[in-house]
Amino acid sequence: MAAPASSLTSVLVALSGNTLVTVVKFLAFLLSGSGAMLSEAIHSAADTGNQVLLFLGLKRGSRERDAAFHYGYGGERFIFGILSASGIFFVGCGVTVYHGIQSLLHPHTPEIGPSTFAVLGFSFLIEGGVLVFAVRSTLKAAAGQPFFRYVREKADPATVAILLEDGAAVLGLVLATVGISLAYFTSNPVWDATASIIVGLLLGLIAIYLVVENRALLLGRAVPEETELRFVNVVRARGSVADIHDVKTRQLTPETFVFKAEVRFSEAFVAARLAEALPVSALPASGEARTHALSGVAAFLIRALSEEIDAIEADVRRAIPEAKHIDLELEHLLVPGAVAAPAPVRGVVAVP
Template sequence: MDEKSGESLTTVLVAGAANLTIALAKLVAGVVGGSAAMLSEAAHSAADTVTEVLLLVSVRRSGRPADRRHPFGHGKAGFVWAMMAAVATLVGGAGFSITHGLHEIAHGERLSNLTLSYVVLAVSFVMESVSLTRSVSQLRAEAARYEVTPIRLVRATSDTALKAVLFEDVAALAGLLIAAGGLLGSHLTGSALWDGAASVAIGLLLLVIALSLIQANLSLLIGQAAPPQLETGIRAVLVTQPEVENVVELLTMMIGPGAVLVAAKIDFRDEASAAGVEIACDEVDRRLRESFPGVEQVFLDPTPTRRR
């Protein structure tokens, strides 16, 4: 397992441990207080815990080395398991929260002592903040490595484990604030409407997060290209090779978290000999791997530029 996979694994483990503890505490508080919002938060954290388990599998499977049946490695397995994690959030978290919230709005269950719920929400906020701090720390480190802003990196990154944990931590903190608002509203007014509405809002938040992650993983599974900035850098390395006249076509594809395949049709200079072209291809391969650590496969096809 490389250093980057190790960082993602640590991030997932921290988030998973926090979510499991928080889920149990929220469940107890929800049962004691009779709050739909707290039970929705318990379902939220439980779904996040399942998600972390699937992301753990994702990190482990994607880090397996290439073999004869999988010559490009097992990187895309990470996208498959991350997709399943997003579906778990959609079904387990969003589905339960919305349906349970609507049930409380319709039937209006009476809330009892909410002191435990407030304590659990406060402690959960601290624990989720620790998990988010870890995610943001890794994000900033990777952004500095690629010389881009953290926001730009999270939009383009193929490290789906990092993206999922980051999104879930942000959603968790937002969900805690929504739940606290719902409890306070019901506490002050005596109406369960606020608590039920908070539960529905938490479900809709999870729905948006899950659909966003599903879309991102689906794009990677189909064969998403490398970020434009990376493609620009790769093209720059190709055209600066003395034997290269022109880059006829450049194709890239993400074959795993942070792993890139490069295929290019190159118009070499007419005076370049066959041996010179071979040496140039080998040099380009070396330079691309050194300049961009994520480049794992390079295929160059000598192709003349079509003249009109």
């Protein structure tokens, strides 16, 4: 259950860029004393730490399934995603907003000079380059699908986090530049503090969104409605299936879906397969020979139903490549006077 290579590459590129920018921003803050610059430095430091968590989540989540976890470790990506979002909220948002409020309550004029604007320009080039790389990687992974729809429904949570963090970093730089510039030209530190608070609130909104998204995937969100409908249509398209119901779906990861449903085979299909095994008129009247013949018919029918289930599953996987686990239950077809069996026959397949 390996994570997409594009997500891993985007995280590593973002991690490298943010590490460099963090160091430069803290140096600029030490030189200028700007609250907005400190907010940007904290923002970049939080992004760096969060991207380390995303990298760990991708690596741990790509481990193969084993006897302890039959469906693999893909859910670890969402656990580390929540940890990363918590870091954005408490460090990126909390510390930044706190510092901005403190600057409003106890204003002091920052020492702003050409080096401050040089650092902002350098940071914008690095952060912008990382954002462009992340967007291009996502467009490539989307393979022609609408960009925002792909990000909302199918993109890996780590990819979404990188896009939002880098987008917020670029927007935060713009806001910080505006605040620092106004403070520089008006000699009023309120502008610098206000920019710091706005950047912090922006990070808070992003953190909340990422927590909600990762929580939904960790709980096992259903596949998109159109994907479920495609699954139902593929199963119904088989001439052997008379009905399908009790459909349940789950996304283990954005690349791995689970489908479960009850299907009822048509009487005509079952009768035709039985006729292939042995015409009723050819059955011995009674005795051991009849029992032996019926056992052969039963074995043939079981094999025929198993092969049909395999064929249905193959059709589903051709239509939905993410369908890694498919669980089909055969619904009982009761004949008047017959007694229902205690449990459904199951056809379960899990891709190794």
